[in-house]
Amino acid sequence: MQELKPKVAMDYLEKMGISTLTEEDNNLALALGGLQKGISPLEMAAAYATIANNGEYIEPVFYEKVNDHYGSTLMKPKQEKRRVFSKETAFIVQELLTQPVKGSNGTATYCAIDGMDVAAKTGTTDSNYDRWLCGFTPYYTAVTWYGYDQNETVEFNNRNPAGLIWANVMARIHAGLQTKQFEKPFLVQEVTVCADTGMKARSGCKNTYTEYFLMFTVPDLCNKHSGSEVKTEEKDDNSKTEIVEDITEDIDAEEPQIDTNVVTTIVDEEEEDNLNTDNNENTNTNTNTNSNTNTDDNIGGNTNTNSNSNTNINSNTNSNTNTSTNSNTNTDTSEDDSTSTVEEEDIPNEESSE
């Protein structure tokens, strides 16, 4: 988001029909969905449908047509359509959004429909005031929001009520349909990637995963390991279709627990230096952003003295505190960097966004 600039993201949101953005939303908290006014479920559904419709926004309507009793059409809604992004970009986002459903750390695994590609994204706000589930299949897009008119914490026994409504409705409306997958455009390539370098994997790369790229953005071969290029076999799931069965019992799953350590590690490796700058720029960001930033500072500050790490723990919602912590870090490191401690790595990361 920092490289892209929040304004660019806001322009895309507006092209996808989001009408409630304000100038105050023009900051990095946008990446986590921290918005001043929020987004209505209807606009959220139309925006997700843009991704599901391979990049084309279609204005939502509430009726298809009005006929008289002779069968001739009296009224048809004018429905605006526009292309927001290419079908290649849309496919890559579709694939990314299947990870909460089929990924090993997925937060919406209970939304799976046998044999069908399902994209789904959970959402939570501070103090669990709001619960969201936004997602789609090749057939339908649906969005559910669960919360109170006056903010109150949603307590639901470790279950995501928005998610369970979504899963139960979607499972039922897909019953009897043929299974279907998102269609990969020709210009998108599935590539096996080395997890250590982020480059195209060789046979000597130990940790690999598959990722989708626009043809002309495929990375070079891994420069850290040896061996021949790993070819990725393109799957052709649409070759065998079956009929989706009706569900006989309600879906009532507890939320999968997220492994926050994984998130912490990734951020630590990639953004350690940049995040200090973020703090300085964004004193108004919400607690979501701040809690991530603090974690980075803590880990990045392995050469801190103990007193510094304590300061970090207590500064979860105030980026001003981070700024002063940074200057402390510099001073202390130059004077005394032998008092390293690793206990900072165990500082729990406040759950910010799933």
Ligand SMILES: [Zn+2]
């Ligand atoms: Zn490698």
